[in-house]
Amino acid sequence: MTATVITGCAIVTMDATRTEYADGYVVVDGPLIVAVGNGTAPDVDGAVVVDGSGCLLTPGFVNTHQHLYQWVTRGLAVDEGLFGWLTALYPVWARMDEEIVYAASLGALGWLARTGCTTTMDHHYVFPSAGGDVLDASVEAAREVGLRFHPTRGSMDLGRSSGGLPPDEVVEDLDTILVRTHEAIAAHHDPSFGAMLRIGVAPCSPFSVSAQLLIEAAGLAREHRVSLHTHLAETLDEEAYCRERFGCSPVDYLDRLGWLGPDVWLAHAVHLDDSAVKKLAATRTGVAHCPSSNARLGAGIARTRDLRDAGVRVGLGVDGSASNEAGSMLEEVRHALLFARAAGGAEALGVRDALELATLGGAAVLDRSDEIGSIEPDKLADLALWRVDDLPHAGIDDPVAALVLGSPPPLDLLLVNGRTVVDQDHLVTVDEETVRGEVVAAHNRLIRR
Numbered sequence: 001m002t003a004t005v006i007t008g009c010a011i012v013t014m015d016a017t018r019t020e021y022a023d024g025y026v027v028v029d030g031p032l033i034v035a036v037g038n039g040t041a042p043d044v045d046g047a048v049v050v051d052g053s054g055c056l057l058t059p060g061f062v063n064t065h066q067h068l069y070q071w072v073t074r075g076l077a078v079d080e081g082l083f084g085w086l087t088a089l090y091p092v093w094a095r096m097d098e099e100i101v102y103a104a105s106l107g108a109l110g111w112l113a114r115t116g117c118t119t120t121m122d123h124h125y126v127f128p129s130a131g132g133d134v135l136d137a138s139v140e141a142a143r144e145v146g147l148r149f150h151p152t153r154g155s156m157d158l159g160r161s162s163g164g165l166p167p168d169e170v171v172e173d174l175d176t177i178l179v180r181t182h183e184a185i186a187a188h189h190d191p192s193f194g195a196m197l198r199i200g201v202a203p204c205s206p207f208s209v210s211a212q213l214l215i216e217a218a219g220l221a222r223e224h225r226v227s228l229h230t231h232l233a234e235t236l237d238e239e240a241y242c243r244e245r246f247g248c249s250p251v252d253y254l255d256r257l258g259w260l261g262p263d264v265w266l267a268h269a270v271h272l273d274d275s276a277v278k279k280l281a282a283t284r285t286g287v288a289h290c291p292s293s294n295a296r297l298g299a300g301i302a303r304t305r306d307l308r309d310a311g312v313r314v315g316l317g318v319d320g321s322a323s324n325e326a327g328s329m330l331e332e333v334r335h336a337l338l339f340a341r342a343a344g345g346a347e348a349l350g351v352r353d354a355l356e357l358a359t360l361g362g363a364a365v366l367d368r369s370d371e372i373g374s375i376e377p378d379k380l381a382d383l384a385l386w387r388v389d390d391l392p393h394a395g396i397d398d399p400v401a402a403l404v405l406g407s408p409p410p411l412d413l414l415l416v417n418g419r420t421v422v423d424q425d426h427l428v429t430v431d432e433e434t435v436r437g438e439v440v441a442a443h444n445r446l447i448r449r
Contacts, residue, residue, distance in 0.1 A: 125154025
């Protein structure tokens, strides 16, 4: 790979001392950052030189919770809360197949890239019996778009006939889930430094999976040293469900089953009391904060400041595209800040705190702090170069404030593993117009079914 030198830009490194440069440079060689500093960049033979004047360079964003397949079911059940929304959409998702999931994944991943995301997870938990290999379809889409990918093999084994929320047609039996999850780990997990693909294990939620599935999934994940993920404490309805069915809070329920720990992160974690916050901190359990989806579904506002103050690892997630039609990582940064302040006052979250959630915070949640999340030598070259000298941002004194509080700026360049994925605010790894057409066709096929 040709070396790249980005020069003349403001830089937020997110290193241990939170170093920032008003006029700095970064040198990339292959997949790695090899130098970062202030002032004039060194000469590098044969390097591609990118003039970053008028731009802000940040680490690439890390998306810690997403459902890619939902990109083709946006705009449905728009005035429902979580349980009503799920009830409306489960029958639609039950008719997906690998071609539809592939198109949905291309669309969602492409827009994540356009909004500064370089690493994303995916929580796929709907596996129609006649749908083909939908997990592999998302993996192939991520490979084409060029994002660093953490898919999780989700699962549900509690259909309505067993007291769960989803219809029976979209759940699997326990033995099938364990076999398919093991196969997914064997096929896709790469634990090596710089890996572009890592797998996780992710039973869906307390109201759609059995205790036995949670226990055995955790055992399988820990046997193979992969991460664990699930939805938790998203709504007050879930809180009531857990107290009625299990006699305890959602966090205490997971703790009872041996689920909490440094290899676990939870999506949402909106409704937590003080003891739950302390328990997550004590067990080093991570949280994926999804402010836009939580607002769209009326779920509430997570206690971001309290979680951070307690020492909980917190990252950001766009969640499913059907509960966050924007699907933008940059929007999550802005909303995390605004909602935290709306709930806790102006000091609840600073602009750099919000940016940290999307970078270092996400890297910590996905257990990749030694590889991504900051701009430092020997870390992976996952970088986002934002133009902040255009009309909407010109004159904003602080470029970080321009990025977080201002209108979404153009993305001049996105590097993933040193490879260009976005250039001049356009995807270069896949054709945007082709992807747009495939998304529309997949949506229409699914709705007709």
